Amino acid sequence: MPDRPALQLESVGLQIGGARILHDVSFEVATGEMVGVIGPNGAGKTTLFNTISGVMIPTSGRVLLAGDDVTTRKVHQRARVGLGRTFQTSSVFPGLTSAENVRMAAQSKLGGATSPWRFPRRDDGASGVADRCLAEVELGHHAGTEAGVLSHGDKRKLEIAMLIATEPEVVLLDEPMAGVGSGDVAGLVEVIRRLHGSGRTVLMVEHHMEVLLGLVDRVAVMHHGELLAIDTPKAVMADPDVQRAYLGETV
Numbered sequence: 624m625p626d627r628p629a630l631q632l633e634s635v636g637l638q639i640g641g642a643r644i645l646h647d648v649s650f651e652v653a654t655g656e657m658v659g660v661i662g663p664n665g666a667g668k669t670t671l672f673n674t675i676s677g678v679m680i681p682t683s684g685r686v687l688l689a690g691d692d693v694t695t696r697k698v699h700q701r702a703r704v705g706l707g708r709t710f711q712t713s714s715v716f717p718g719l720t721s722a723e724n725v726r727m728a729a730q731s732k733l734g735g736a737t738s739p740w741r742f743p744r745r746d747d748g749a750s751g752v753a754d755r756c757l758a759e760v761e762l763g764h765h766a767g768t769e770a771g772v773l774s775h776g777d778k779r780k781l782e783i784a785m786l787i788a789t790e791p792e793v794v795l796l797d798e799p800m801a802g803v804g805s806g807d808v809a810g811l812v813e814v815i816r817r818l819h820g821s822g823r824t825v826l827m828v829e830h831h832m833e834v835l836l837g838l839v840d841r842v843a844v845m846h847h848g849e850l851l852a853i854d855t856p857k858a859v860m861a862d863p864d865v866q867r868a869y870l871g872e873t874v
């Protein structure tokens with residue numbers, strides 16, 4: 624096990640025009656740890672994910688992956704050093720089957736063509752990876768189902784299978800429960816637990832507080848673009864500053 628944290632943020636700031644979107648955000652996520660990110664609407668959670676994944680470059684501070692400074696690296700360069708991300712909105716190809724979606728993700732890792740119109744040959748490894756990843760999220764029975772007709776919960780599982788296919792070490796999950804029906808929540812929670820249980824480091828933004836608090840080792844609380852607190856779920860929920868930040872909202 625490396626002793627360097629899987630992810631480090633050092634005084635990360637983001638200024639857009641005159642607006643200060645992130646200010647002096649510093650924290651570390653240990654290898655194999657699962658950390659949740661919460662905060663009221665507009666607190667800067669998505670922007671924080673954008674600076675970690677390379678969608679946005681911070682205007683100050685540094686982002687390090689396993690000690691490697693990736694602050695100015697592009698999204699695909701960060702993916703190459705082990706960072707994977709899901710988005711708030713679904714990113715599956717609805718007209719392709721579940722297996723084809725995962726095979727495309729696997730192809731990108733194997734270095735092959737990633738066009739949906741050029742499927743890999745059965746023997747290039749991507750099909751085997753797709754089978755394994757679909758089984759890991761319990762979607763094996765939907766391998767031949769068009770992704771567009773899956774339930775929201777199953778689409779989220781498919782996105783996680785596509786993520787696993789790229790073999791990330793650090794995984795960013797952006798509101799995995801968004802739009803998921805109550806009947807699908809328990810299954811998805813189990814998939815996220817397994818994703819983490821297999822040794823991956825996970826950072827997750829999630830508004831579904833009960834789900835988040837039951838899954839994570841620590842919680843980071845964002846407020847007005849700043850890190851208000853980072854601690855165990857119990858300590859964070861008992862923190863008067865956190866309670867004040869959420870005044871009028873259900874924590």
Ligand SMILES: Nc1ncnc2c1ncn2[C@@H]1O[C@H](COP(=O)(O)OP(=O)(O)OP(=O)(O)O)[C@@H](O)[C@H]1O
Nearest residue numbers: 639642644662663664665666667668669670671845
């Ligand atoms: N490109 C941009 N230009 C200007 N302001 C922006 C930009 N992106 C985000 N913001 C502002 O930065 C703040 C933080 O937005 P962000 O989406 O990161 O918050 P959030 O915590 O993810 O909110 P939510 O919970 O509603 O998704 C908001 O006030 C938003 O309007």
